[in-house]
Amino acid sequence: MTYKDFIADPARSCAVVAHRGAWHGAPENSLAAIEKAIALGCDIVELDVRKSADGELFLMHDDTLERMAGIDRVAESLAMAELQSIALRDGDGGETRAPTDQRIPTLRQALEVIRGRIFADLDLKDRGLFAEVAACARAVAASNDIDLKTKVHTSADVAWVRAQNIDGVPFMGMAQFTAEGTKDTLAVLAELSPFMCEIRFDSLETIARNREAFAKAGMALWVNTLDQPGSGEWTDRAALADPDSIWGRLIDAGISVIQTDQPAALKSYLKVRSA
Template sequence: MKYIDHIADPKRACAIVAHRGGWHHAPENSLAAIENAIAGGYDIVELDIRQSADGGLFILHDDTLERMAGIDRIPEEMTIAEITSLRLRMADGGPDQPFTTETIPTLEQVLETVRGRIFVDLDLKDREMMGIVAAKVKELDMADQVDLKAPAGTPEALSWLAGQRGIDGIPFMGMAFFREESADRTAEAILSIRPFMCEAKFDRLETLAGQHQRLREGGISLWVNTLDQVSCCGLTDSAALADPDAVWGRMMAAGISVIQTDQPAALKAYIEARPK
């Protein structure tokens, strides 16, 4: 099934996004973490994309290699051969985590690994890479399986998007912050470009819930993060582990049908235990 068709399916359960892969038993953003996400039966894996000094595309979140590879260098100043030779620390890294045999993967390696197995959210650490990443996705015939995303909730964001070339044919997710005083304008901006999904932040969950129906009628599904570091209104993974009904259940009741989490196994168990 194509990514867009899967997200548009009204019969599907809430889709689970594994943030940086299934990293609790493998280094984040590694091929092993992707395999864990596939084995876990999750819908989408989120991965961070950067570009080396010689133009190679690779998978890493941080601005430096310190946390995950133990060296204080800027990866964009290194060659792709240097970067992909580095071994990764276990899980979310740091000095207390041991090094593994996993190395930093290239985007090409990732796309070949996921082909026909799981959908991929490509989080570009520099949005100016969008055309380059889109070209690689098309070259590998993976346009039906990945998304690209960028801010799309303001006139300035829409103006930037209008200048992008070569991203047509690849599922696009708009990103927006819904505030009570401007939620209608934000929704109109998103609806003007009709992405298949909207990654939403909000001042109150009720603000976003109030826009759900018009976005759904426009063919746009809502994606929300419960990651502890970037969640809204205290609706975090940590809170969800203590009371999933108060976080994940409340989100689903508000019309959110895609949740990105660092606790995908717990979210999956919760969804499966809910009354059908």
């Protein structure tokens, strides 16, 4: 099944996205974190993509290597061979995390792991890499297993996306929905017909009220419940304390894809909810 077919399946349950891989017990953005996400039965793994000094695409969230390796260097200033000689710290890094046997993977290595086993949301730290990432995915026959995404707010954003050579790679929009602006936002997104949209919103009622419009657009809704400022009240911390009030309410409003740093807990909640 392709990524787009999976997302469009009306019979599926809420999809679980492992943020930077399932990093509890493996370094984030590592091959081990991807394998853990697969073992947990996650549907999608979110990965961060950068480009090395010698032109290789690789996985790393931060600009520097400080948090994940204790090295005060800009990651993209190093060649790929240098990057792969560095031991990644466990979990989400930091001074208290021990070094592991995991190294910084190339995007190609990651795609070879995910192909046919799990889908991947690729968060490009420079969206100018769209065409290169799409070409890499096509080269390893993984173009049906990934998405590329960027913010779509204006006609200029639409024109930018159309100018990229991402044929065959699913495109996900990123947008903010408000009570007053939902109709206009959907009109802009309709020019690209994204199969899914990573959303923020002023009120959950805005999303629930417009369920029919989202369905007509053929666009699944993705929400992050990460413990980050942009998540507002919709955090993993709150969901662990009361999953019905966070994950449950989102699903009831029409959200069908949730990105989390607690994929095991979300999987368990969905199992109980469907029982």
